[in-house]
Amino acid sequence: MNDRELIYVKTIADKKSISKAAEKLYIAQPSLSQALQKIEEKIGTPLFLRNANGMELTYAGEMYYKTATEILNIYNDFTNEVTYVNDLKKGRLTFGITNFMGTYLLPILLPKFKEKFPNIEVYIKEENSTNLEKQINDGTIDFALMHKHPLIDEKSIKYDNLYTDPFVIATPCNHALSKYKKNDTKFRYPRIDLNLFMDENFIFLDKNKRIRQVTDIILNIAGINPTPSLTLKNHETARRLVSSGFGVMLLPMQYIKIFYDSYEADYYIIDENKYAYWHSCVATNPNMYLSKAAKVFIELVREYYRTGQPI
Numbered sequence: 001m002n003d004r005e006l007i008y009v010k011t012i013a014d015k016k017s018i019s020k021a022a023e024k025l026y027i028a029q030p031s032l033s034q035a036l037q038k039i040e041e042k043i044g045t046p047l048f049l050r051n052a053n054g055m056e057l058t059y060a061g062e063m064y065y066k067t068a069t070e071i072l073n074i075y076n077d078f079t080n081e082v083t084y085v086n087d088l089k090k091g092r093l094t095f096g097i098t099n100f101m102g103t104y105l106l107p108i109l110l111p112k113f114k115e116k117f118p119n120i121e122v123y124i125k126e127e128n129s130t131n132l133e134k135q136i137n138d139g140t141i142d143f144a145l146m147h148k149h150p151l152i153d154e155k156s157i158k159y160d161n162l163y164t165d166p167f168v169i170a171t172p173c174n175h176a177l178s179k180y181k182k183n184d185t186k187f188r189y190p191r192i193d194l195n196l197f198m199d200e201n202f203i204f205l206d207k208n209k210r211i212r213q214v215t216d217i218i219l220n221i222a223g224i225n226p227t228p229s230l231t232l233k234n235h236e237t238a239r240r241l242v243s244s245g246f247g248v249m250l251l252p253m254q255y256i257k258i259f260y261d262s263y264e265a266d267y268y269i270i271d272e273n274k275y276a277y278w279h280s281c282v283a284t285n286p287n288m289y290l291s292k293a294a295k296v297f298i299e300l301v302r303e304y305y306r307t308g309q310p311i
Contacts, residue, residue, distance in 0.1 A: 001039075001068075003071075003072070003075065005035070005039050006068040006071055006072055007025070007068075007072065008021070008025070008032060008035050008036060008039070009036070009039060009047060009061075009064055009065065009068055010065060010068045010069060010072065011024055011025055012032070012036065012048065012055055013048075013055065013057055013061065013065050015055075016053065016054035016055050016056070017054050017055060018032055018033055018036070018055065036048070043060070043064070045058070045060045046058050046060070046061070047060060047061035047064055048061055086292060090119050090120070091117075091119075091120045091121070091291065091292075091293045092120070092121040092122075092123070092291075092293070093120055093121065093122045093123070093142060093291070093293045093294055093297060094122075094123040094124075094125070094140070094141050094142050095123075095124060095125070095141050095142050095143050095144060095145070095294065095297070096124070096125040096126070096127055096131075096132040096135055096136070096141045096143075096144035096145070096146070097124060097125075097126060097132075097144065097145040097146070098126070098127070098128060098129055098132070098145065098146050098147060098210075099126050099128075100254075100255065100258070101145050101146070101147075101280065102124070102126050102145075103258070105145060105301065105304070106124070108304065109297070109300050109301060109304060110122070112300060113296070113297055113300060117293065117296070120293050125140075125141055128208060128209050128210060129144075129146040129147050129148070129209075129210035130208050130209070130210060130213070131208075132144040132146045132283065133146075133154050133157060133283065136157055136283055136284065136285050137154075137156055137157065137285065139285065139288055142284075142288075142290060142291060142294040143282055143283060143284045143290065143294055143298060144282070144283040144284075145280070145281075145282060145283075145301060146210070146280075146281060146283055147165075147210045147214075147252075147278045147279065147280060147281070148161070148210075148278060148279050148281050148283070149210070149213065149214045149217060149275070149277075149278045149279075150275065150279070151217050151275060152210075152213060152214075152217070156285065156287075157283050157284070157285060157286075158283070158284050158285070158286045159279070159281045159282070159283050160281055160282040160283075160284070160298075160302075161279040161280075161281045162279070162280045162281055162282065162301065162302065162305040163279065163280040163305055164277050164278075164279055164280075165252045165253055165254045165277060165278055165279075165280060166187070166252070166253050166269060166270070166276060166277045167214060167215075167218060167250050167251065167252055167253070167270060167276040167277055167278070168189060168250070168251065168252075168253050168256070168267040168268055168269055168270065168276075169192065169194060169197065169248055169249070169250055169267070169268050169270060170239060170242045170248060170249050170250075170251055170265045170266070170267050171242065171248045171265060171266050171267075171268070172242060172243060172244070172245045172248075172265060172266070173243075173264055173265060173266050174266070175248075175266060177192070177196050177197065177200075178192075178266060180192055180193065180196055181268060184269050187253075187269050189253075189267045189268055189269050190268055190269065191268060191269040191270075191271070192268035192269070192270070193271065194218070194219075194222045194224070194270045194271065194274055194276075195222055195223070195224065197224065197248055198224055198226075200226070200247065200248045201226070201229035201246070201247035201248065202219075202226045202228060202229060202247055202248055202249060202250075203228070203229060203230050203231075203232065203238045203241055203242060203246065203247045203248070203249040204228040204230070204231045204232070204238075204249070205231070205232055205233065205235055205238060206231060206232070206233045207231075209233070210278070211235060211250075211251060211252070214250075214278050215249075215250040217275060218250060218270065218274050218275060218276045219250075221273075221274050221275055222274050229246070229247045230246065230247065235251060235255060236258070238251075239251065239255075239263065239265065240263045242265050243263040243264055243265045244263075250270075250276075252278060253267070280305075282298050282301060282302075
């Protein structure tokens, strides 16, 4: 049985007349009679008795009518729910975000989104970029706000770049190599030749972190292959160790904003030919449906970056 057949039988039973049912359904009476005949032939038993009182349901007809009513009610409820979802009066949004981007984006954008769409359930997964890519591919999140390097390309994912953030090298204050720095009118930090640090002790982050992956690419392009003096998971701990003179490290310029002034370090821009940058981006799976709620939130993110307030 399909929805049209259910409606035909239910309408005939409600009106107790094929002619009145046909009028309500805006179809010709002979066409409705033929449709009913085919339905009865398909199930192998009459659904109606024709008598002086009109069309009366048989026992099988009563069961059919009850089932038809339940199914149509479920269908109507479903279409109403879909309407609510399409109108953003109801729904669910599940996305991933890196810890750094979440720290700055969520307090600004999430209240705006919830104010406009209070009945949308929001689920957020805070992970590093590598894990977020896996979750995009397996469909556990709608999209991710994360970081991407141009030489790290997951073919199954669509990346929409929002902002380009240069990587800098962090050194202890007044490092011996600081005498080689050059002023850079484009950035607030001076520029320095990364190859000067060939023999320095580098502090690295865990290999699963995107910062580490970009660091490895930059050093490889520069022809620098240091033995890590230390590998950590927390970039703030690493930065404080740089401040204390333990070594040097590479990190995105925007990360400097979150550091405490009591742990001072010097920062230097690296030559562009070292691919020393990454992109803040929206990552989606092009083979998966993107809900209207997801599209609206992504547009909020894009608007935030368009107004010159990058993270």
